Structures are given as C-alpha cells and as structure tokens.
Amino acid sequence: MRSFLLALSIVCSCAAFAAADETPLNGAADPDSSEANESQAKLSKQVAYLVRQLDAGSLAERDEAEADLMDLGPVVLDWLPEVTDRTPAEVKARLERITTVLQKQQADSVTQPQLVTLDFNQAPLKEVLAEIEKQSGNRIVDFRPNFGQQTTNPLITIQCEKTLFWEAIDRVFADANLAAYPYAGEKNALAFINRDAPGLPLNLAAYSGVFRVEPTRIEMHRNFVPPASDGMRVNLQVTWEPHLAPILVKFPFSELVATDDQGTDLKLADGPVTYDVAVDSGQTSVDFVIPLNVAPRGSQMIQELKGELVSLVPGRVETFRFERLANARGLRQEKGGVQVALEQFRKNRDLFDARIIVRFPGGSEALQSHLGWVDANEVYLEAADGERLKHAGYERFLEDSDAIGIAYKFILDDRQPDDFTLVYKTPGSIVSLPVEFQLDDIPLP
Numbered sequence: 001m002r003s004f005l006l007a008l009s010i011v012c013s014c015a016a017f018a019a020a021d022e023t024p025l026n027g028a029a030d031p032d033s034s035e036a037n038e039s040q041a042k043l044s045k046q047v048a049y050l051v052r053q054l055d056a057g058s059l060a061e062r063d064e065a066e067a068d069l070m071d072l073g074p075v076v077l078d079w080l081p082e083v084t085d086r087t088p089a090e091v092k093a094r095l096e097r098i099t100t101v102l103q104k105q106q107a108d109s110v111t112q113p114q115l116v117t118l119d120f121n122q123a124p125l126k127e128v129l130a131e132i133e134k135q136s137g138n139r140i141v142d143f144r145p146n147f148g149q150q151t152t153n154p155l156i157t158i159q160c161e162k163t164l165f166w167e168a169i170d171r172v173f174a175d176a177n178l179a180a181y182p183y184a185g186e187k188n189a190l191a192f193i194n195r196d197a198p199g200l201p202l203n204l205a206a207y208s209g210v211f212r213v214e215p216t217r218i219e220m221h222r223n224f225v226p227p228a229s230d231g232m233r234v235n236l237q238v239t240w241e242p243h244l245a246p247i248l249v250k251f252p253f254s255e256l257v258a259t260d261d262q263g264t265d266l267k268l269a270d271g272p273v274t275y276d277v278a279v280d281s282g283q284t285s286v287d288f289v290i291p292l293n294v295a296p297r298g299s300q301m302i303q304e305l306k307g308e309l310v311s312l313v314p315g316r317v318e319t320f321r322f323e324r325l326a327n328a329r330g331l332r333q334e335k336g337g338v339q340v341a342l343e344q345f346r347k348n349r350d351l352f353d354a355r356i357i358v359r360f361p362g363g364s365e366a367l368q369s370h371l372g373w374v375d376a377n378e379v380y381l382e383a384a385d386g387e388r389l390k391h392a393g394y395e396r397f398l399e400d401s402d403a404i405g406i407a408y409k410f411i412l413d414d415r416q417p418d419d420f421t422l423v424y425k426t427p428g429s430i431v432s433l434p435v436e437f438q439l440d441d442i443p444l445p
Contacts, residue, residue: 249286
C-alpha cells in the first residue's frame with residue numbers, strides 16, 4: 001500500500017543546462033489585453049471603495065467591507081494599500097487581518113495538486129502532453145534536441161479521471177520511453193528526454209499532492225578489514241510539480257523507519273541527523289542518500305520505508321518601490337511580514353551601490369539554512385518610460401538570523417539616481433510543507 005500524508009503550516013513570514021527553445025506545448029495565447037485591463041480597473045475601484053468602507057461610521061459597514069474584501073480572494077492583495085503611520089488603528093488591524101487570511105489562501109492554492117482527466121486512444125505524444133499542460137498549468141518542454149536525441153512523437157493510449165499530475169506523467173512517459181530531466185533551466189517547467197533503458201516499475205513510486213518519491217538505487221557493501229563498516233545506501237529522488245518552486249528540502253532522518261521482509265529493523269547508520277538540499281532555480285527534483293545498516297542475508301526486499309520530508313516553499317512575491325534615490329537614507333517598507341529597507345543609494349567610483357536589507361521579524365528557517373534564494377530575488381532600476389536597468393553585480397554585507405544585506409551595483413552612465421525608481425521583489429512568506437511518505441517492497445540487490 002502506498003500512502004502519503006500532506007500537512008501545511010506557515011512557519012515564518014518573509015518569502016545548468018541551457019533551456020530548451022520549445023514553447024509551451026499547449027500554445028495558449030494571452031487573454032485579450034483590453035478586457036484584462038478593464039477587469040483590473042474594475043477590481044481596483046472596487047477594492048478602493050471597500051478599503052474606504054473599513055473606516056465607515058458603523059461597525060456593521062466596517063465588518064461587511066472586511067468580509068467582502070476577503071470574499072474577493074487573493075487577487076485583491078495587489079490592490080490593498082500600504083499600511084503607514086497615518087493609517088487609522090482599526091483600519092490597520094483589519095488590513096493586516098485581511099492580508100494574513102488571503103496570503104494563507106494563496107499559499108494553500110499554490111500547494112494544491114493539479115488533477116487531470118484524459119481520454120486518448122492512439123493519440124500523438126505531443127497532443128497528450130499539451131492536454132496535460134493545459135489542464136494542470138504545468139509547463140512541459142521537450143529537451144531531447146538539447147541532447148541530440150531523436151524527437152519521436154509516438155502514439156499514446158491513456159484513460160484516467162481526476163488523476164494526480166505525476167501519476168499521469170509517469171504513465172505517459174513509460175509508454176513513450178521518456179524520462180523527466182530535473183534541470184529545465186527555467187522556472188515552473190518540466191523538461192523531458194528519451195530514456196536510455198526502461199526505468200523502475202511505476203509501483204515503486206509514491207505520490208501525494210504535488211510530490212512524488214521514488215527509490216532510484218540501492219548499494220550494499222561489506223568491509224572485511226577492520227574497522228568493519230558494512231552498510232547499505234538507499235537513494236531517493238523527490239520530485240514536485242513544476243509550478244511549485246521550493247527553496248529547500250529537508251529530510252530529518254530521526255523520523256525514518258525501515259524494515260525488511262523478515263521484520264528486521266534496518267537501523268540508520270552513522271550520518272547527519274538532518275539532510276538538507278538546496279534547490280536551484282528551474283530544478284524540479286532533489287536526491288537523498290539514506291545510510292542504513294546492511295540487511296541480513298536472506299532479506300529480499302525493504303518491505304517498508306517511511307519518513308517525513310519538509311519542503312520550504314516561497315509564498316506570494318511582494319514588490320517594493322523606492323523613489324528619490326539621490327537622498328535615500330534608511331527608507332523602510334513592510335509587506336506580508338517581510339521588511340525591506342533601502343539603507344542608501346550611493347556613488348561608489350564609477351558605479352552606484354543600492355544597499356538593501358531584507359529582514360524577517362522573528363527569524364526565518366529559510367535564512368538560517370540557505371541564502372541562495374535571496375540572491376535570486378529580482379531587483380532593477382525603472383525609468384519613467386518603463387525602461388529597466390539590471391544590476392551589474394552584488395555583494396552581501398550582512399548575514400544574520402533574521403536579516404540579510406546585499407549591495408547591488410548599477411551603472412548609470414550620464415544619468416542621475418533620481419531618474420529611476422528602485423524596484424525590489426521578494427517572497428512575503430515561506431510555507432513549510434511536511435510530507436509523510438511510505439514506500440513498500442523495494443527489491444534488494
């Protein structure tokens with residue numbers, strides 16, 4: 001029996017290979033821009049009216065406005081005003097409450113699995129993958145040309161109803177002799193290549209929600225020269241839907257339980273208490289090596305292997321804008337629980353340094369364990385005509401348990417700091433996804 005339990009909790013507030021030239025397989029067009037603009041204008045006016053009603057004369061009107069804003073859902077987060085020192089206390093409390101609830105809803109939606117329903121009989125591979133992409137929202141790109149592989153388009157037969165994304169992908173990939181490639185080189189995309197040889201049986205993988213866990217390799221060794229160090233290593237590959245973008249996956253080995261088909265407990269060998277793997281941008285899987293004591297002679301399989309993984313996933317991305325850069329000193333903004341401060345925008349020889357401090361009050365596990373995701377945050381200078389000027393490099397000047405400081409370097413040529421607005425984007429929360437997994441009947445070598 002395969003089982004997976006998924007729980008979600010908000011732990012803290014805050015936030016390779018060349019990519020294939022393939023476009024999304026579904027070739028979907030963007031919505032009509034005029035209709036989209038009209039819809040956004042309506043929403044903006046509606047949110048502005050309801051925000052004013054948060055300060056209405058009667059309690060009933062204020063309560064109704066708060067409820068209406070929450071009913072509109074996470075889409076209104078882009079239109080809520082920034083809380084300042086001049087915001088009335090009750091309005092501030094209501095806005096903070098609305099923001100917290102809607103950010104939680106948004107985080108929940110991001111971590112919900114995508115289900116697909118398929119009914120194809122001898123349909124071309126590209127048609128089947130395009131339908132999976134359309135229903136799931138997960139981009140699928142063909143990386144076979146990148147490896148000089150033949151780009152066949154075999155016929156696929158598959159029927160499934162409300163099936164998890166990864167289950168459907170595994171069935172299609174097995175029929176077409178394809179394999180997922182974990183380094184798409186771009187965000188929110190799943191790449192695939194030809195499989196050199198048939199892979200493990202599908203029933204070795206376990207699925208739950210957005211995650212898939214599969215044993216990919218077992219190695220056993222016996223040393224006959226002291227000190228004896230007999231042991232076994234089990235390789236697990238953890239994969240997630242490409243619309244998710246974890247920054248870190250943790251495997252606390254203290255939660256691991258393994259038994260063989262004779263009922264023998266396979267104890268954890270000496271090794272780290274917790275195994276942390278940082279995730280690069282565009283990566284869709286990570287691998288763990290579990291060190292176990294060697295199984296007794298006569299054991300045919302690991303009958304049960306279960307444990308818990310923890311994935312740290314960035315929540316909604318918040319945008320911070322700083323103007324009047326020439327005299328900028330200690331400018332601070334807070335959104336979604338993350339504080340961003342522009343300490344200074346100053347000339348440094350032929351360059352200008354934008355010294356930014358990102359702070360997560362109360363500390364952040366994501367900061368303490370891995371900082372690469374902060375380096376990947378988007379930052380640029382924006383001119384009045386919309387031109388964007390990318391930074392020419394950066395260096396960290398502060399690393400603390402609840403904050404990181406980065407100095408971004410810009411080349412302005414003959415232009416002045418006040419010709420630009422500094423734009424900085426960072427996740428406003430980090431979502432922790434504890435995932436309990438169980439794998440059964442893993443053959444031993």
